[in-house]
Amino acid sequence: MAEELRGKVAIITGASSGIGKETALALADEEVRVVLAARREPRLREIAEVIRARGGRALIVPTDVSIQHHVERLIRTTMEHFGRIDLLINNAGYGLFASIEETTIDDVKRIMDVNFMGAFAAIKAVLPVMRRQGRGHIINVASVAGKRALPYSGAYSATKFAVVALSESLRVELADSGIKVSLVCPAATATEFFQVAENRTGRRVRPVGPVQSAEEVARAIVSLARRPRPEVITFKPARALVVLNAVSPRMVDWAMRQSINRIRGRRGESTAAGAGPGS
Numbered sequence: 001m002a003e004e005l006r007g008k009v010a011i012i013t014g015a016s017s018g019i020g021k022e023t024a025l026a027l028a029d030e031e032v033r034v035v036l037a038a039r040r041e042p043r044l045r046e047i048a049e050v051i052r053a054r055g056g057r058a059l060i061v062p063t064d065v066s067i068q069h070h071v072e073r074l075i076r077t078t079m080e081h082f083g084r085i086d087l088l089i090n091n092a093g094y095g096l097f098a099s100i101e102e103t104t105i106d107d108v109k110r111i112m113d114v115n116f117m118g119a120f121a122a123i124k125a126v127l128p129v130m131r132r133q134g135r136g137h138i139i140n141v142a143s144v145a146g147k148r149a150l151p152y153s154g155a156y157s158a159t160k161f162a163v164v165a166l167s168e169s170l171r172v173e174l175a176d177s178g179i180k181v182s183l184v185c186p187a188a189t190a191t192e193f194f195q196v197a198e199n200r201t202g203r204r205v206r207p208v209g210p211v212q213s214a215e216e217v218a219r220a221i222v223s224l225a226r227r228p229r230p231e232v233i234t235f236k237p238a239r240a241l242v243v244l245n246a247v248s249p250r251m252v253d254w255a256m257r258q259s260i261n262r263i264r265g266r267r268g269e270s271t272a273a274g275a276g277p278g279s
């Protein structure tokens with residue numbers, strides 16, 4: 001059954017750019033009261049101003065999701081301000097382009113702290129609130145790379161596999177609670193992701209193949225908020241990749257190697273293929 005979004009309260013992490021920003025704007029257009037969380041406060045202020053100018057309501061809570069007490073403050077501040085939390089959208093994250101050999105233990109700890117632990121901490125902090133309410137919806141932004149790992153993105157892919165695992169467990173554990181859990185798996189999306197990502201490859205990394213817009217992914221998230229479903233892979237052809245990988249990982253390995261070789265041939269260099277079907 002479709003949910004009425006008007007008047008709901010949504011927390012969006014990673015709301016200062018890309019998918020998170022577009023999701024905040026799109027939800028605010030549906031008269032959802034949005035709470036914008038990320039580290040860059042000036043960016044959050046600008047987005048909140050845009051929302052208010054359009055007649056919406058927005059609260060900003062500068063937050064580093066890798067710091068547990070920041071995440072707890074985010075939940076507490078939202079409750080003090082709005083008195084309820086209907087939607088938690090765990091979207092904050094960044095990429096790391098490096099072969100496994102180039103990836104350090106510290107790299108892995110740092111990226112896990114943001115992409116996985118950030119979502120985990122937010123879920124732990126919000127669940128008591130949603131339990132009291134007897135309802136709520138948690139939407140975790142993973143990636144197609146959380147379904148089939150990409151070369152030169154092993155640590156990043158691992159964080160997204162972890163988000164998928166967390167979402168699947170939680171969804172079943174909360175099945176009779178009134179709290180819904182959804183997973184969003186975007187493919188390559190045109191955001192600041194590729195510029196911000198840590199890059200050990202020594203080369204510019206850009207997406208390979210079709211690229212979605214952040215607005216498209218935001219629309220998929222709003223549609224999920226309205227009609228909760230377990231999972232959405234936002235770029236339809238990527239679904240075939242996930243199925244093919246379940247049937248024949250060897251064939252997907254082969255296709256990825258071909259793609260890397262093609263790019264190397266085109267550039268006359270050895271390259272990290274960067275993000276294939278999704279980053």
Ligand SMILES: NC(=O)c1ccc[n+]([C@@H]2O[C@H](COP(=O)([O-])OP(=O)(O)OC[C@H]3O[C@@H](n4cnc5c(N)ncnc54)[C@H](OP(=O)(O)O)[C@@H]3O)[C@@H](O)[C@H]2O)c1
Pocket residue numbers: 013014015016017018019020037038039040041043063064065066091092093094095114141142143144185186187188189190191192193194196214278279
């Ligand atoms: N773009 C793609 O191709 C793609 C594909 C699949 C999945 N995704 C996933 O989609 C999500 C959004 O990425 P995007 O593409 O929109 O990239 P983006 O434009 O770089 O946005 C990333 C957001 O995460 C925030 N963030 C990063 N580290 C943070 C931290 N420690 N604490 C709080 N916020 C933090 C950033 O804000 P601050 O820097 O202000 O903190 C920013 O708002 C990520 O989880 C990403 O893995 C992206």
